[in-house]
Amino acid sequence: MITTLSGDTSRLRTTVDFVKEQDTVTLLPLLLPGLDGPELRALVEHCHFSHAALLVFPSGEGELRTMLTGCGLVAAERPQPSVVVRERLALRHRRRAADLDVSILRPEVVGLDGARRTVEVFALTVPEGSGLDTIAAHERERQHEAHVAFQVTAPDPLVLRGLCAVFARFGATPDGGGYNPHENGTVFYFAAPDETKAGYRRVELYVPGDYRDVLAAHLEEHRVRQPAETLLRLMTGAWTTQALAVFAQLRVPDAMDIERGVDVDVLAHDIGARPRNLATLLRYLAMLGAVEEGRDGFRLTELGALLRAGAAGSMRPLALMYGGPFYQSFAGLAHTVRTGQVAFEHLFGENHFDHFARDPELAALFDQSMAAGSAMFDPVPAHPALAAAAEAPAGATVVDIAGGNGELLGRVLAAHPRLSGVLLERPHAVEAARRRLDEAGYGMRCAFRAGDFADVPAGGNVYLLSRVLHDWDDERCRDILRHCARAMPDHADLLVIERVLPADGSASLATAWDLHMMCNVGGRERRAAHYARLFADAGLALVDRTPLPLDGHVLHARKAGTPTSSV
Structure with a gap:
């Protein structure tokens, strides 16, 4: 309070x-x-x-x-x-x-x-x-x-x-x-x-x-x-998605300034666009708060600056992903609702994991878009389970399962210098994570393992599953959680990071992502009680849950019957 x-x-x-x-x-x-x-x-x-x-x-x-x-x-x-x-x-x-x-x-x-x-x-x-x-x-x-x-x-x-x-x-x-x-x-x-x-x-x-x-x-x-x-x-929400995506795609934010305005003709010349058409786009973006128009031209706002390439906290990859492949597949939402087939698979002929892995540029964009959601991770390194592991006499190991490009694991290792890490991912993602964590100076404290959920390494102190379970149906989630439970020592903690559907039906980003997961991925968002049942089926027990920004939650689980006093 x-x-x-x-x-x-x-x-x-x-x-x-x-x-x-x-x-x-x-x-x-x-x-x-x-x-x-x-x-x-x-x-x-x-x-x-x-x-x-x-x-x-x-x-x-x-x-x-x-x-x-x-x-x-x-x-x-x-x-x-x-x-x-x-x-x-x-x-x-x-x-x-x-x-x-x-x-x-x-x-x-x-x-x-x-x-x-x-x-x-x-x-x-x-x-x-x-x-x-x-x-x-x-x-x-x-x-x-x-x-x-x-x-x-x-x-x-x-x-x-x-x-x-x-x-x-x-x-x-x-x-x-x-x-x-x-x-x-x-x-x-x-x-x-x-x-x-x-x-x-x-x-x-x-x-x-x-x-x-x-x-x-x-x-x-x-x-x-x-x-x-x-x-x-x-009904015109699609216009907003595309306007922001094009704004990011043409790198307009990178050519603009927050402190002072820029003339449309100058800006159009810099990015290679038609001045009149660019002005129309910018006026629409001004309604959204991404830019502001003044006497000296258009100025970038703090919101618009989040679409700059390479900026700290940049959400540009998300704009390109939501305005690109996922935008295309959402046109098949009716097909998903009618038949149950995932619209992305109906459109592209394969699931999004395989489709992205087949295209190096898309694979990199997907990994970047996952990392761009890092705002919801900010409190995670302070979680009691991680803090307790960091205080272990000989340090402890954090295992990040399907850890993407290492964004979350890097935050954990930065917050807890005594911890070491293990990142499990597909081969192409493992190499991206290795480069990222090496550049950040944490590579020496981290082991990298290429594999699937069946390859969850044993002996860790804290296991992380960040935005993984919502990709899958209940049966696959049970399999993943059983692999985790088999690998976990009795004293280990499992931290599951997901958006959780509100039990009272109140407005939440989780409700929007539930539709997205159904249409594009074939997964779903769930209520906390639903996750608790999945944990129980895998021999785990939900200990507590902690709210995160962007309607996320940390669901803290341990092996059923294990005391929780250590955290």
Whole structure:
């Protein structure tokens, strides 16, 4: 909970600073790019910036107060129930509203301009062991409830319709609203345009009084527009995949700068493209946040920089893989759903492992794409089982089964200088891993073995299976786990790294990858209970599981009946 509290406090402190530093005149053009002149003056005349809101996740009221104090906030009143946010969370996460304790506080802050504003703090209580951590993680990532608010002064129906029209003219779209009879206030929500520079995607217009007649037209426009627009955005997702893949393929990010813009004509000349066509691509990528357009041309963002070749943490290989072979095979998804045959095999005539191994360039790209998912590995070297193995008197051995190009094993060896490693892979991958670990300076501490799952070496202290089991059906997984169990000494630990399907059906990257595995690989993602059954069938027992970024988990298993006190 310490990390959670610290993270929420940091988010809250950022919100407090934002409320202090912004004012109506500067914030509105950030939210609605292009807003200027008479329209800006009209908005400033009739509404003012009143608050920014966020949702935090304390374990109780005491932790909430600690969080507020850490940000210099004083809440005069006790937290009050927030029925609206509670119902939205219940609907979004398919939970009973009665099971969610959501409160609201409005501590006051004074802006740099001397104006008094508030920070609207919604708090979902997440007691330890409550099972609400998945909701908290999802909401922290998506920030659904974060918004900025403006209060309308001296409103009337004509003014309200005019304000809504100005918002629409500059790209904001209706996003719900309601009337609160307890406060006698009407709320109009808008989704900020994609080009917004304020850091918030949701805008609230609060109007004292009952203006449900104007609100009805606002809500009707929201109902009419949102389903079609949402569906249209979903149906054009393939465009996004290809735009990012082409951006990476043409090495456009490598020719751009984060600090300053570059003229399209110059950029087109550098990469060998048509200026007009490149400009069209870049404008689309600006909507995605990969680039930004300014007076001096297009500038690369931190998100776009992840597609640079050879950069630390580069995701370029993933973009090329998802926009290449896997993009092609997804066209056969209907065939997979209808017949059960893997679309990749239907299209290419063989499974993806054999297909990639047959083509050296594709094999290298696949290995690089697996390594590019390394963000989910960052906490793995700190796992208690690895830390305990590193403290063994004579050191210990980590066996990475199907370890790819050695990305994960290299991270483990870097974090634990006393450990040695063994990497088991196919021959072509073993050589790539040997080169990588030699270059990193860990080759002398690592043995390399070419082979299959039947060749898992015995005598290791910790065994790693990273994103392996999701490639296979249950029967093959049992075989793999039995090979591991036979090789493992009684004291050894098995760490299985996979995305785990949520038991409650909440949104997760694992659900998306479950579809990908079915279509392209012939495997599947699974729930933790499903993995526990597979472990049990192989004579292993699930000890615990630890969450990782990108909805990953470390599933820690040992031989059934083995004490776990050593870790």
